[in-house]
Amino acid sequence: MEFKDIATVSGKPGLYKILKPSRSGVILESLDDKKGKMVVGAAQRVSLLSEISIYTLTEEGATSLKEVLIKIEKEFEGDTGLEGADKDEYQAFMKHILPEFDADRVYASDVKKLISWYHILRKECPEVLEEKPEGDEAKDDESEKDKS
The missing domain is CATH 1.10.10.1650 (Arc Repressor Mutant, subunit A)
Incomplete structure (x- = not known):
């Protein structure tokens, strides 16, 4: 994994692994023990750690x-x-x-x-x-x- 594969979501704690884009946004997986997945839409601000x-x-x-x-x-x-x-x-x-x-x-x-x-x-x-x-x-x- 690299910094360009890891993101943060405004208003949400923690870091997320970028899995893949979807029609409505991007699919992320939390970098914690739960490994929960979520779709983040265009309304939420996603920042790559590399940026x-x-x-x-x-x-x-x-x-x-x-x-x-x-x-x-x-x-x-x-x-x-x-x-x-x-x-x-x-x-x-x-x-x-x-x-x-x-x-x-x-x-x-x-x-x-x-x-x-x-x-x-x-x-x-x-x-x-x-x-x-x-x-x-x-x-x-x-x-x-x-x-x-």
């Missing part, structure tokens, strides 16, 4: 969610220590992981959601948190095209 980024104060203005999650995995290996944390602890955690993040636009609730997603990914599809050399991603893209 989500975090605001920064750099020239680019943002860093991809994938980069941040891989950095968290590399440094913490599953133990973030943020269960029951307060707003200041979430902000300090984010400052540690991504020193150039924009504290005015990235709220503690966003960091809490980021940590929640990290734990879901680590449990359900840890392979997406592995850092791949740049060349390997291009090879993966090529092998996907070959399968088509």
Whole structure:
């Protein structure tokens, strides 16, 4: 599984694996123990993890969610220590992981959601948190095209 195969649905907790498009929307399967399936219509906002980024104060203005999650995995290996944390602890955690993040636009609730997603990914599809050399991603893209 890759980041482009995982989505979040506005107003719904958790992460979802994209199964396939349907006439009325897209069919998703929850990335939890229940593995519940649902059809999400055009009225609901579905965001792919590969398209989500975090605001920064750099020239680019943002860093991809994938980069941040891989950095968290590399440094913490599953133990973030943020269960029951307060707003200041979430902000300090984010400052540690991504020193150039924009504290005015990235709220503690966003960091809490980021940590929640990290734990879901680590449990359900840890392979997406592995850092791949740049060349390997291009090879993966090529092998996907070959399968088509």
